[in-house]
Amino acid sequence: MANNENPNRDLTPMENLERGKEKRGMGIKTRRRISNTIAYVVLILISIIWIAPFVFLIFQSLEVSSTGWSAHVIPKAWGFDNYIYLFSAEANFNRWYFNTFVIALFSCIGQTLMQIMMAYVLSRFRFKLRKPLMNFMLILGMFPGFLTMIILYNVLKDLGLTQANAVPGLILVSIASSGMGYYVIKGFFDTVSKSLDEAALIDGATRGQVFVKVILPLTKPIVIYTILTAFMAPWGDFIFASYIAFGSSQGYNVAVGLYQWLTVEQLPYHYTHFCSGGVVVSVPVITLFLMLQRYYVEGVTGGAVKG
Amino acid sequence: MATVVLKNVKKIYPGSTEPAVHDFNLSIADKEFIVFVGPSGCGKSTTLRMVAGLEDISEGTVEIDGEVVNDLQPKDRGISMVFQNYALYPHLTVYENMAFPLRLLRNPKMSNDEIYERVTNAAKILGITQYLTRKPKNLSGGQRQRVAIGRAMVRDSKVFLMDEPLSNLDAKLRNQMRAEIILLRQRIQTTFIYVTHDQTEAMTLGDRIVIMKDGFIMQVGSPTEVFDRPGNLFVAEFIGAPKMNTFMAKLVKDEKDYHVECFGEKIPVTGEKARELSEKGIGTQTIVLGIRPEHMVFSEEPKPGYIPVEVVVNEMMGSEVHLHVTTPEVPEGAYDTLTEAEARSRDFADEQLLLPGGKKELIIRIQTINLTDKQRAEFVPGKKLYLSAESRVMHFFNYQKGKLKTNLLYGPGAEAEASLAN
């Protein structure tokens, strides 16, 4: 954009800059205006593409349809029928919603604790088995997690934690090996200067006190990020939940429950119900997200750079 | 209020074979201010951290106040420490930072009143009372440093450790804080161990200085000792700025007196120095000669015993002038006491001593007040000068290939002697 005709070849960089200024003079403003206009048009297009499906979702959830199927963007008849059905005793949606909420609550507490403990130790302590342990976890992570499902299902079944009792089972499974996902938090811990730990040790703190009084307060953003992502995950968890709660509507979470409504047999009757269900599920997650957006952004960027 | 004794302390980091600290022996008296100084990687910080309990001690023992502390946690050693990067807790206010060690005390627990008393008292001494409610990020470097010192002060610790506390400050602030540390030291009478890479800090602060290199102690002594009687070439070049001029020369014993031959000139060695040399029975040999820049004398006219040199750079420092000059070439056969192979060895070239045919850059430091206006104008690159030095300011180091070059007269010092064995 700057030097299209290139008579400036033999000039020194400084002269080049001067010439560029003269030549552009007023052109620079117009050019920026044009390019900005194009940028705005593209951005608006992008926004429409990204928002549209959700607008459709909301519209279709508000459609009163005798069959439960809809293929219109703008509903023929508006109404809250789908939502009323959703919370009626017939639908069992309340149960799924409650299940998911319980799972999300417990697993976000449990996962955060496990990951923080693991990350803190691996970031702060140097012991003989540290590197082997990290490599071991890296290798374990390369196995598809799904592989373990068959056996975990059988074990949980023996313990009576499947089907209708799937909720505690799911919580247990989601917490148990979550320590392996320590990377992002460790990356954050690594940026906290080690001399803070040392200063605290000399000031008379035990290792435990160093963790509680110095490291934890300093890592609030990443802790909130972890809680946030751990809380959001169960709302979309499908693969494991469907396997463990298989066949018992009492044990479904929202993902499994709503998915049932979209199978070939159910689809014609429950499509609009699914839409309203989707809206209801999204609301708390989005609200939480908007409140804690700052931490989320920090976590995403930090995770990528340090991961 | 305690002695610190290090006996045969050794540090080998896991995964490395070469020790970071070799066989460190030192006895620090009560209320002494000791400074560890040396280039980076010499093991000074590692040694300090072993005293603090932040690094494991691979071999040997550290005693504080007569008790072996090897297996004690840092908090149980009765020490406080100031870190290079201050290590203030960013989430706590200055007051809470300073109160932190006090709040952790158990048996007996300290009351809030007493904590307040102590913190404000320390703050008053350090002049940071008005910042007590601020967070560290809102303070300047100097203020942060004071808070760090304050945090170390509030506890009655037996030993006060400081790990390069001034190196993150700018030059002016560093000078100011240095003076304040001297005052502080007079106020809190306790044992200090201070680590720095800056020889000026070491000279101004220390009762005794421990000069280290590659994990070995090179010399231990008072500032005057290490300056006047450097035990070896390393200490000689490390202490003093600009650093001592050192070059190869031949020490020749005449019938009674001595002289040195360098760059084709003969400079006589007389008086006290000559007497000391002959008492030690030192004969003709190749040596490394050291003369501090401020001890050089110059003449504008050729004189016997004066080396002809040419000015290359003139640094006007204000109160003094630093002249960088080049010597003439070293004549062939200058080191006839060495074999040809020895003289041309790698070691020779590496240490920038001098091969025959080579030149050397020297520095002379002259008080500006001693120069006439004419001289000041004339001492520009290209100007010819003639240099010499009195024998009482000369330092003689023996030249041994690949070995520590120890002082011919005063020996290596007991500490370096041990390391020489390695």
Place this chain on the structure above:
Amino acid sequence: MASAMSQYELLRYGKAKRFGYKFVQFFKSLPRRLLNLLIKLGIIIKNLVFGIGRFCKDVVMTFVRGTWKTRLTYVVMGFGNLAHKQFLRGLLFLAFEAAFIFYMIFAGGYWLSQLPTLGTVKVHTETQIVAGKEVPTTVYGDNSFKILLYGVLTIFFIVALVFTWWLSVKQSRTLDQIDEDKKKIATDKDDLRGLVDANFHRTMLALPLVGMVVFTVIPIIFMILVAFTNFDLNHNPPAGLFTWVGWDNFGQLFTWGGSKFSATFGEILVWTLIWAFFATFTNYFLGMLVALLINKKGIKFKKGWRTILVLTVTIPQFISLLYISKMFGEQGIINKTLSDWGWISSPIYFWKDPTLAKITVIIINIWIGIPYLMLMVTGILMNIPADLYESAKIDGASPLQQYMKITLPYMLFVTGPYLLTSFTGNMNNFNVIYLLTGGGPTNVRLYNSAGQTNLLITWLYATTVSDNQYNLAAVIGIMVFIVVALISMIVYNLLPSNRNEEDLA
């Protein structure tokens, strides 16, 4: 190129030649690297053998030289600790030993003895005499699943016992030594205090590690073992028995041309790699483009644009993906609207045509991935030092050149590891494929009529859940691991940003 050029000599060549040189060098060095790897392996094996030898010698010597306290500890674990008044440790050791003996007698022995056969007694009918009458009753035989599971657990238990036993002996030895030196022995109180101080890391690791071993390590070992059995629909406990079959399942995979299974595996693997490549790089570059657009000088409401995009990340994927999958269905909004507008006469079969389905999946994945990438890239863009751009401007670089010479290399350097994890993550991206296409469209040509947009991971799911072929699922799982591990190893070795973790602090 006879000998390796020095780094400096390389500088005089153009970019292409330099890259070519490095490329050639990399492959030239492969044999050497392989050799090094073998040597390393050899050393590890040697160390292992010697280690075991040393261990045995140590065991004997400790017994010979030890005090009677230590000798007794060989039989009664924890005795050494008890004798030196470390009651807490001593009792824990003792309890562990007791639990082990109890377990082995009442359960472990049985599971271990069944492990070689995985059970021999099938479900059968027996005539029992109830109240004087002969009644046929079903009797459950051995349960292969449980035998394998508890067999593995028992072996873990034995290994754990050997470790703790030796730990107990060593502690006793150390305590004797301390006693001899007249030094202070840590009391129970010291031990407890150590849990939050010197040994804090052990305390903190305990729970996560136990969770990991029980819920990941043991299941994975179990599944690896399943790959060597015939555990499938026809051999499904408790009704059926399964048993060891050696490498048969892997044999199925590697009989080229012969087996439907191997052909299907090959096809799905290729698509998985294609998918992972496109999913990773389309997202990466388009995401970066959007981020640059939003961060362009003079664009207002930067935060607003960002929030609009990011909102879509927060909505649970199963809702957005399922909804979009239906949008693109034959009766869905897209087809309906297009035909209403008269643009098409018959619906477009987005999910029925394999090629179209694959393209649609990749495009929808862009929609899913861009916001996330945009967020990440924005963060990194802000970290690029502004003076880099200023100096580039003074040197006369155009915006495009600035992007190619500064932004892109910086991004690639910083996000290198991310790209790798993102690639392997996409290989295992269950949600997008399963919720959009369910793996379809299916094809009878493939093994068990597998769907054509299946990734290995969704195929694995189908093989397990619908087909109940656990043994083949285990084989697929192991292959996924091998592929991921290989790619990671190669890429990781080529990455420029292999930074030292200590540098970050």
